[in-house]
Amino acid sequence: MADLNAISNTLIKGDAGNLTSQVKAALDEGTAASEILNKALIPGMDVVGERMENGDMFIPEVLMSAKAMSAALGILKPLLTDEESKSAGRIIIGTVKGDLHDIGKNLVAMMLESAGFEVVNLGVDIAPEAFVEAVKEHQPNLIGLSALLTTTMTQMQKTVDALKESGLRGQVKILVGGAPVTEKFAQEIGADGYAPDAGSAGKLARSLT
Ligand code: B1M
Numbered sequence: 001m002a003d004l005n006a007i008s009n010t011l012i013k014g015d016a017g018n019l020t021s022q023v024k025a026a027l028d029e030g031t032a033a034s035e036i037l038n039k040a041l042i043p044g045m046d047v048v049g050e051r052m053e054n055g056d057m058f059i060p061e062v063l064m065s066a067k068a069m070s071a072a073l074g075i076l077k078p079l080l081t082d083e084e085s086k087s088a089g090r091i092i093i094g095t096v097k098g099d100l101h102d103i104g105k106n107l108v109a110m111m112l113e114s115a116g117f118e119v120v121n122l123g124v125d126i127a128p129e130a131f132v133e134a135v136k137e138h139q140p141n142l143i144g145l146s147a148l149l150t151t152t153m154t155q156m157q158k159t160v161d162a163l164k165e166s167g168l169r170g171q172v173k174i175l176v177g178g179a180p181v182t183e184k185f186a187q188e189i190g191a192d193g194y195a196p197d198a199g200s201a202g203k204l205a206r207s208l209t
Pocket of ligand 1: 046047048093102108149177198
């Protein structure tokens, strides 16, 4: 049986090389990709967050863990895909202006793909006007906004407002998420839905289209 604690610890150390080997070994032993994600990698990133908050880990170390996490997600991505659902619609997703966190957003993008959506991933630090331009260009059914900082949550409101001002708000449903975001906040800014995690984002997106 795979040692999920060891995988968490390797992620916390930011050792991408060993982490990818351990993840591959766990898969070879028959551990489900979702189990590795939910029981080793996400709890590992939570520890990184706690240590960052307490001043026990600094940005360069956190970045190493983040890079290791991305490498592990690259291995798991094809395995988390659910082939049953196809062409649920098109969704544009991005992390809002001023915010560089992309691990959770990329995980949500993966889950949306696996829920059958065509995903246009704009990346990080996306200004409201850039979301508006992307809606004009890609004509999506949905937009997904991610924010990890309390200071950047306000950009979600600005993005909703920019879509209203451009006359495009009626064409797209807006889904928001990220650690500081809540259902109440989503309602306050006039979004159509809030998902607390990547798994529920896929389900919610399907229910909105
Ligand atoms: Co940042 N950071 N960070 N950081 N960082 C947090 C978010 C923080 C909580 C850490 C802490 O202090 N405990 C704190 C925010 C405090 C606050 O505002 N409340 C913080 C801070 C302060 C900062 C800086 C300001 C630090 C500094 O420079 N002094 C700085 C800001 C940079 C910027 O963005 N402008 C900063 C920088 C960084 C790094 C660059 C070093 C790195 C990011 C690397 C990267 O993403 N490529 C980093 C990291 C890694 C973190 C923590 C440790 C981990 C985030 C993560 O990837 N989690 C984080 C602490 C924490 O969250 N525990 C922290 C794993 C990921 C799977 O979860 O992103 O929550 P999460 O995504 C979840 C859900 O939120 C949800 O689904 C995902 C999967 O289930 N979700 C959505 C996310 N988006 C969604 C969208 C949806 C639906 C659901 O619909 C569209």
